[in-house]
Amino acid sequence: MTTAPAIKRLNLFERYLSVWVALCIVAGVALGKLSPALVGALSRMEVSHVNLPVAVLIWLMIYPMMLRIDFAALRDVGRRPTGILVVLFVNWFVKPFSMAVLGWLFFKHLFAGIIGPALGDQYLAGTIILAAAPCTAMVFVWSYLTDGDPAYTLVQVALNDLIMLIAFAPIVILLLGVSNITVPYDVLLYSVVLYIVIPLAAGAVSRATLLRARGLAWFEGVFLARLKPVTIMALLATLVIIFAFQGEVILGKLSHIVLIAIPLLIQVYFNSGLAYGLARWFRVPHSVAAPGALIGASNFFELAVATAISVFGLTSGATLATVVGVLVEVPVMLSVCSFCNRTRDWFPTGLDEEPGSAMQAAIGKAAAAAPPRS
Numbered sequence: 001m002t003t004a005p006a007i008k009r010l011n012l013f014e015r016y017l018s019v020w021v022a023l024c025i026v027a028g029v030a031l032g033k034l035s036p037a038l039v040g041a042l043s044r045m046e047v048s049h050v051n052l053p054v055a056v057l058i059w060l061m062i063y064p065m066m067l068r069i070d071f072a073a074l075r076d077v078g079r080r081p082t083g084i085l086v087v088l089f090v091n092w093f094v095k096p097f098s099m100a101v102l103g104w105l106f107f108k109h110l111f112a113g114i115i116g117p118a119l120g121d122q123y124l125a126g127t128i129i130l131a132a133a134p135c136t137a138m139v140f141v142w143s144y145l146t147d148g149d150p151a152y153t154l155v156q157v158a159l160n161d162l163i164m165l166i167a168f169a170p171i172v173i174l175l176l177g178v179s180n181i182t183v184p185y186d187v188l189l190y191s192v193v194l195y196i197v198i199p200l201a202a203g204a205v206s207r208a209t210l211l212r213a214r215g216l217a218w219f220e221g222v223f224l225a226r227l228k229p230v231t232i233m234a235l236l237a238t239l240v241i242i243f244a245f246q247g248e249v250i251l252g253k254l255s256h257i258v259l260i261a262i263p264l265l266i267q268v269y270f271n272s273g274l275a276y277g278l279a280r281w282f283r284v285p286h287s288v289a290a291p292g293a294l295i296g297a298s299n300f301f302e303l304a305v306a307t308a309i310s311v312f313g314l315t316s317g318a319t320l321a322t323v324v325g326v327l328v329e330v331p332v333m334l335s336v337c338s339f340c341n342r343t344r345d346w347f348p349t350g351l352d353e354e355p356g357s358a359m360q361a362a363i364g365k366a367a368a369a370a371p372p373r374s
Helices: 019-036 036-043 050-065 071-076 081-110 111-132 138-145 148-176 185-216 215-253 256-279 286-297 301-312 317-342 361-367
Strands: none
Touching: 019 036, 019 185, 019 215, 019 317, 036 215, 050 185, 050 215, 071 286, 081 111, 081 185, 081 286, 111 148, 111 256, 111 301, 138 148, 138 256, 138 286, 138 317, 148 185, 148 286, 148 301, 185 215, 185 301, 215 301, 215 317, 256 286, 256 317, 256 361, 301 317
């Protein structure tokens, strides 16, 4: 008798992330109006363009994500290269540049009469920073909901994080320079070190140390589980602070959130559709294609928010644009998950490798020995 697959659900926070973000907008704006002295004191707590309270909170978000990255999984990257190559092509050769084009079209032309040239530059900068920071730990949730291959998803995420170390700053500098937006390069590079290099190194060292001392079961079942509420609270607290500083701007320009969301939505669906379509064209298995589409649609918004704050300031339009990315991400990703699940039959079944490999016989043997997927 065949057992029906278990229904996969997000937890309460994940399912209503956009609601919590919206509530943080309200709470932050209210804090800014009711306690301007407190907000002013928080804004003055900065060193070298880095706001210390926000930096601590963002570290509490990023560090647990880096702990989840198993870089040893990169050993298997050459075994099924097509899915990896599709994701890397979309993330690093299409996504930042398509966002720059869409941002230029909407913020510098279509919406220019509404938002003005100064805010147009800021919103363009924020969306470029967001698009140049692909992939987040939430991808593991989306991969789970589409029956994605967890090991392959891990490799895709780990490889993206490594590439981000060397590609994020040059791409942002290039695209902002082409858009005639002045960038303090030293601050941007400082942000990369502070929010990528150091957390990545700390996560790798901590992971190796704790795995040796306590084992994988304790590390994942106890340590990471205890950190998850800290990450969630840090995210929400960061948003409250950001919107406390953004309060006057938001109250005066609520429509701007909608305007920022329009090109963000277009580029998310474009990039996820491109990754999914290329995966189908190259006959990549659905368990790899679906997470690939989701990685193409997602952003490392913690890094994007931190970078925008460091480079342009807490009250900047660039920071607001990155936060709007958080607001739209969950409903968009759930819709991409739903589409991938409905189109599962577009992809070949029974293949765990791309066809045409010189090791086809070994591939067929591995596929036959693999446990059946639901």
